Amino acid sequence: QVQLQESGPGLVKPSQTLSLTCTVSGGSVSSGIYYWSWVRQPAGKGLEWIGRIYTSGSTNYNPSLKSRVTISVDTSKNQFSLKLNSVTAADTAVYYCAREEGYGRKFDDWGRGTLVTVSS
Amino acid sequence: SYELTQPLSVSVALGQTARITCGGNSIGSKNVHWYQQKPGQAPVLVIYRDSDRPSGIPERFSGSNSGNTATLTISRLQAGDEADYYCQVWDTTTAIFGGGTKLTVL
Numbered sequence: 621q622v623q624l625q626e627s628g629p630g631l632v633k634p635s636q637t638l639s640l641t642c643t644v645s646g647g648s649v650s651s652g653i654y655y656w657s658w659v660r661q662p663a664g665k666g667l668e669w670i671g672r673i674y675t676s677g678s679t680n681y682n683p684s685l686k687s688r689v690t691i692s693v694d695t696s697k698n699q700f701s702l703k704l705n706s707v708t709a710a711d712t713a714v715y716y717c718a719r720e721e722g723y724g725r726k727f728d729d730w731g732r733g734t735l736v737t738v739s740s
Numbered sequence: 741s742y743e744l745t746q747p748l749s750v751s752v753a754l755g756q757t758a759r760i761t762c763g764g765n766s767i768g769s770k771n772v773h774w775y776q777q778k779p780g781q782a783p784v785l786v787i788y789r790d791s792d793r794p795s796g797i798p799e800r801f802s803g804s805n806s807g808n809t810a811t812l813t814i815s816r817l818q819a820g821d822e823a824d825y826y827c828q829v830w831d832t833t834t835a836i837f838g839g840g841t842k843l844t845v846l
Contacts, residue, residue, distance in 0.1 A: 657835070667775075667783065667826055669835035680833040683741065716782055724789050725830055726773045730782040 622647035624717045624731035632711075632738050638704040642717030642731060649698050650675045655720040656700045657727065658691060660713040668713075672720060673700055707738045742831035744838035751844040756817055760841045762810040762827030770829045772810040774803060777824045777840075786825075787812060817845050 628640035642656070649656055657672040671681035673691045681689050685704070693700040704711060715736055719729040745763040752758040762772060772790050775783035785794050787803040790810065800815045814821055822845045827838040 659835075666840040667777075667828075667837040669837065672835075682834060720835075724773075724792075725771065726785055726788040727775070727783070727828070727835075728785050728788075728794065730784075733782055 622719060622729050624719065624729060626715060626717050626731045626734040628734065628736070630735060630737060632707055632736060633740050634708055634738055635706055638702070638707050638711060638736055638738070640702045640715055640717075640734065640736070641699050642701070644698050644700075644719075647719070648695075649693055649700055650695045653722050655722055656691075656693065657718045657720050658702045659716045659718055659727070659730075660711075661716070661733075662710075662713040670702065670704075670715075709738050712736065712738045741834075742829070742836050744827055744829065744836055746825075746827060746838040746841045748839070749842045749844065751846055752817055753846045754817055754819065758814045758817055758821070758843055758845075760812045760814075760825050760827075760843065762812070762838050763808055764810075764829065765808060767808055767810050767829065768806045770805075772803065772805050773828045774801075774812045775826045775828065776821075777826065778822075783826065814843070819845050821845055 623645045625643045632638045655672045658670040673679045690703040714733040716733045717731045718727040721728045774787040776786045777783040790805040791803040802813045824840045826840045
């Protein structure tokens with residue numbers, strides 16, 4: 621059973637860069653079957669997909685965030701990471717990492733999420 | 741950009757059947773996935789590719805998709821089904837989520 625665990629600072633100052641890492645256990649980010657995504661959820665609001673990465677390093681991003689987002693993968697550490705720059709209070713949210721099963725394109729496993737607050 | 745529309749809330753009595761809709765332009769031509777999210781928890785996949793159930797999800801959960809509307813149906817409602825439910829599709833290489841529906845079990 622794969623497990624995903626988000627980690628990173630819980631507080632980021634406005635205009636700075638939010639950086640999170642998702643560590644995968646019980647599975648491999650090098651698997652050709654899966655994509656690896658980031659999804660966020662502001663308090664009391666719905667889910668917003670941020671972007672995804674494939675083991676090859678190929679990425680897709682939400683057009684609304686594309687100019688500020690970078691997702692990378694480190695196969696040696698079995699991790700993938702999110703960087704979101706020029707953050708504002710609107711980026712305050714719970715950030716989830718999730719595994720997308722490539723054939724059905726469904727998010728079949730999720731991390732527990734980590735709250736990131738943007739505040740000075 | 742593609743949009744999905746869900747009712748904000750649905751309230752149904754214990755033991756009855758809940759139906760949660762997800763509207764989108766020609767959504768019937770897309771694969772729809774449904775997620776259940778309880779307070780303070782991560783989403784859980786309950787239906788994928790319109791009507792398939794992951795292992796461990798009760799048969800009470802079912803789905804359909806046609807035309808401009810996909811529907812998640814939960815029969816024999818239990819108190820534990822009370823949660824937020826989200827539909828999701830792909831618009832080429834962008835994942836789109838519906839706004840979510842809060843299911844209240846009366």
